[in-house]
Amino acid sequence: MLFMGLFVIWQPFMFVPILVVLASLLMHEYSHVWMALRLGFRVSHVMVHPFGAAAMVEDDGTEMVRRPKAEMAVAVAGPLMSLLCALCALLIFRAWPSVTARWAVYANVGMFLFNMLPIYPMDGGRILNGFVSWAFGRKTAFWAALAFSAAAWLAAALFFIHAGWVFGFAVMGLVAWISFVSLAKLREVVGKA
Numbered sequence: 806m807l808f809m810g811l812f813v814i815w816q817p818f819m820f821v822p823i824l825v826v827l828a829s830l831l832m833h834e835y836s837h838v839w840m841a842l843r844l845g846f847r848v849s850h851v852m853v854h855p856f857g858a859a860a861m862v863e864d865d866g867t868e869m870v871r872r873p874k875a876e877m878a879v880a881v882a883g884p885l886m887s888l889l890c891a892l893c894a895l896l897i898f899r900a901w902p903s904v905t906a907r908w909a910v911y912a913n914v915g916m917f918l919f920n921m922l923p924i925y926p927m928d929g930g931r932i933l934n935g936f937v938s939w940a941f942g943r944k945t946a947f948w949a950a951l952a953f954s955a956a957a958w959l960a961a962a963l964f965f966i967h968a969g970w971v972f973g974f975a976v977m978g979l980v981a982w983i984s985f986v987s988l989a990k991l992r993e994v995v996g997k998a
């Protein structure tokens with residue numbers, strides 16, 4: 806959010822695209838919230854941070870670990886919404902071509918792809934964790950989450966280095982840190998769930 810704000814001051818013509826990105830982000834997050842509420846979770850707040858947002862469930866995550874199918878459903882709701890928004894924006898762009906509609910397509914496709922990386926606690930990582938937990942148990946799911954997160958993170962980081970995209974690499978640094986903290990917490994929760 807802070808980055809977006811500074812960016813608008815720096816490049817005022819970016820106001821509309823950034824508004825589009827923000828709207829796409831909110832649609833994505835509120836889909837998670839909607840699904841979580843529907844499945845009986847209590848959502849305390851939606852945290853918006855510089856690289857996106859995250860819907861926070863009220864308990865420490867034990868409930869999610871106990872209900873792998875619910876975890877999958879909550880995780881898949883956001884990317885599905887992004888895909889749906891991308892499709893709508895594409896149809897709008899086909900009918901009335903505009904910069905805004907094109908940005909909406911890019912923003913939503915980008916959000917879908919980024920969030921589907923199988924890195925815990927991103928949506929792709931959570932879907933995987935829920936699935937492995939449901940099929941093979943929580944302990945196996947934790948190790949799978951760790952392995953997939955490390956492998957996907959390494960692949961993405963190497964890709965960004967290879968592409969020479971410094972910003973992407975910096976984002977992956979933050980993702981690694983968030984992932985490490987979340988995996989440590991997941992291990993703790995799996996131990997007592």
Ligand SMILES: [Zn+2]
Nearest residue numbers: 883884920928
């Ligand atoms: Zn998401």
